[in-house]
Amino acid sequence: MACRHEDSTSSEMRHDWLADRWVIIAPQRTCRPNDFVSRPPDAVDNPDCPFCLGHEAHTPEAVACYGKKRATNSANWSVRVVPNKFPAVNAAFQRAGVLASGESEPPVQGTEFSAAGDLEAIDLFRKHLLTGAHEVIVECPTHLQSISQLDRETMQLVFTAYRDRLHFWLDQQELAYAVVFKNVGMDAGASLYHSHSQLIATDLIPTDVERAVQRMAMFVEKQSQCLFCRMAEDELEQGVRIVEHTPDFIAFCPFASRLPSMVTIIPKRHQSAFQLLEHVELEQLSWLTHRLVRRLERCYPDAAYNFIIHTAPFHYRDSNCFHWRLELFPRITKVAGFEWGSDCYINPLSPEHAAKALRNAGV
């Protein structure tokens, strides 16, 4: 980033109440000299791109297709969902077979995975054969990279696919949690150029997510209101961190952002899970996300970015505590040793300045 002179030159710590984590907002750090030339990596021209129209046979068979006609593996799809060919988890439906091979021990019971449930048994070499699903949502038949290049109708189909797939996995008794995420560009962890998102569903809830659930429950207990319902009120009242809002959603740069120009989108009304979205909300949200990505790309051309949909673990789907959210962030800084060592992030751009720049980026 270029050297930005914000009003203050002192470092300020801010507390992320949900994560119970401090971040350091240090505007003066942007003035550091830099010996390195950062270039966006070259994308290789890939005539065999497995996500392009006509190459459907390069992926496992589609589990869902969206478009003019809902014909699986036909040439008429706009959005296509396929199992990941290189999954990070062992397929839920194949679990019995994997276990039969004797390569690993059977999974321990679900209750043992929670942060609180972990206090009793101490085992420094504890393993678990991870069961779940890992799917890819291919978002267009042509070789585009960013969702900012998609049209309004396709955006809505993409978000419909997210909702449908979350619904589908929610019904599998053995699974506990799912997350939808998007990596665009190498610096955001993408290995393929063609626009796609991913869904990972697992039979356990990551400790960090379990901890967030507990914090949200604690907030409701003490304040008789959901954490993000309160946050929506406070952010709208203060205004300085709002990027944009629609009748049903609010997009803001969180008070204790770990990374520069991080944006959170939440529904204004309490809603625990993404899959509860109604049609009209889905339409609004998909276009708001599109607009926000365009704003980011105005501020940081060619920047890699991620987004993540944090939705309630399946057991908490009707919770009055959990409020789903979408987090969007460009990957323009590197995570250095201090952050790895302390989990305390140094962010050189205040959320207030980030929000202002994003608001001013015409779309």
Add this chain to the structure above:
Amino acid sequence: MACRHEDSTSSEMRHDWLADRWVIIAPQRTCRPNDFVSRPPDAVDNPDCPFCLGHEAHTPEAVACYGKKRATNSANWSVRVVPNKFPAVNAAFQRAGVLASGESEPPVQGTEFSAAGDLEAIDLFRKHLLTGAHEVIVECPTHLQSISQLDRETMQLVFTAYRDRLHFWLDQQELAYAVVFKNVGMDAGASLYHSHSQLIATDLIPTDVERAVQRMAMFVEKQSQCLFCRMAEDELEQGVRIVEHTPDFIAFCPFASRLPSMVTIIPKRHQSAFQLLEHVELEQLSWLTHRLVRRLERCYPDAAYNFIIHTAPFHYRDSNCFHWRLELFPRITKVAGFEWGSDCYINPLSPEHAAKALRNAGV
């Protein structure tokens, strides 16, 4: 990374007991296709490098120098410690002045920062004027990048500087915690090429570190033994994750490594704080670290890397629970959306395979 075919093709979760965090070891993920060309960034030739001999006036005045003669800012230094010109924290010794300007409220009391102490007050917009120190340890007068290019004597001076500076800041009543870390290469978060490390001392303990302290105390309470003392015994007995060991130290790839080829070094005897190291241990450790960096560079030429020294927060310096450690890791993978969303890392290289490759990398 090239596609590595490990024995197993199923994903295995492993539990990091200290962090209470699951990681996913997924060897099959290395076989993914890749559309991006990853190149190490160009280092700009910098005739004005502030860390080179003769440019001492480009940095704040040195607070310590090491070499043939201990002359501050003379041409005889090998290692030089200076305040960071772009600090992430507000200087401890200037705090009164900063507060007088009225830019921010006075810091809240130290006890309010702990994870446990946070339960009472709920404030979604909590701030703190961070006080502490941010220093740079310049590790050679010539324009070298990696510590693998330093000689044995200089390595020892570098580690002596770490120890001395930790000692110095430990004596400042208002500070609570310090961490020494190194960023080499742009992907590891470095902004300058010239070999250097950093020390950040703060008046509060990051929540994650406080949590680790509590977990170490819990382990001792339940097992009547320090966590890392036990781990040293277990790792030496199992052998498969050991990279190298010396009379006083053991270097191993942790069972639940978040990143590929992560290496942890710990003292075999219980020692809570890095600054307690004796001269002969410092000599051994500095050379072991040098050897491990050379091993990493054999496996991943040109890779960026970090190391971090996790030492006891000042209040726990004589603790029978806290055991200091040095974590070293190359930055060869990217943190993607799933990891950001769940704090659950997908590591495509098992620690056992990583340790074997590092052992086999002759130095």
